[in-house]
Amino acid sequence: MKELIDRIKISCGYESEAAIARAMEMSPQNFLSRKKSGGIKEALIRHAISKGANEIWLRTGQGMMKAAQPDGATYQTADDLHASVAAVISDVSAIMYSGNSGIISALTKNVQEFKRAVETANRLSVCEIELKEVRQEIADLRQQVDRLTAPPISVEGSDAS
Numbered sequence: 001m002k003e004l005i006d007r008i009k010i011s012c013g014y015e016s017e018a019a020i021a022r023a024m025e026m027s028p029q030n031f032l033s034r035k036k037s038g039g040i041k042e043a044l045i046r047h048a049i050s051k052g053a054n055e056i057w058l059r060t061g062q063g064m065m066k067a068a069q070p071d072g073a074t075y076q077t078a079d080d081l082h083a084s085v086a087a088v089i090s091d092v093s094a095i096m097y098s099g100n101s102g103i104i105s106a107l108t109k110n111v112q113e114f115k116r117a118v119e120t121a122n123r124l125s126v127c128e129i130e131l132k133e134v135r136q137e138i139a140d141l142r143q144q145v146d147r148l149t150a151p152p153i154s155v156e157g158s159d160a161s
Contacts, residue, residue, distance in 0.1 A: 001035060004058060008044055011053040011065050023047065055122065059129045 005017060014020045021031035024047050034040035045058050056063045095107055 001038070001041065003061065004041065004044060005035075007058050007061065007065075008048045008053070011058070012048055012051045020044070020047075056125050056129075059126065 005020070008014065008020060009016075012020075012023070014023065017031060017035075018028045021028045024031070024043065026034075031040065034043075045055060048058055049055055052066050054064050054066060057065050092107070092111075096104055098104070
């Protein structure tokens with residue numbers, strides 16, 4: 001959780017957890033409580049994504065910190081991201097209002113298929129991350145079991161009688 005919060009501070013420009021809490025419209029106490037219970041991770045990720053952060057980078061630290069723009073550069077601010085989205089929506093609207101049913105149908109199908117492909121790729125990436133975390137937890141638990149079930153260490157020269 002600490003790494004995720006550190007990445008959110010970096011990508012969104014927050015200086016503290018209190019600043020993140022304010023940005024998410026919650027009290028610092030509520031933020032801390034949810035952080036301790038583990039019930040805030042996905043909300044933190046959604047918030048940072050809405051500010052232009054890359055989900056995979058947030059979860060793993062790998063890849064680009066900011067979401068990619070159509071030209072391959074990265075968005076510097078959430079306003080840049082929103083402006084790009086507005087431009088694409090304007091282009092799609094013009095096509096949808098063109099009245100050409102064949103083009104509208106093709107665009108709709110392409111957008112739906114592209115959305116499914118992106119969602120599938122994102123789910124796969126998240127599953128890979130979660131699988132890695134579970135494997136680490138299993139390894140940690142195995143070490144705990146090994147320590148708890150190991151035979152006691154006898155100390156030579158001690159008088160047990």
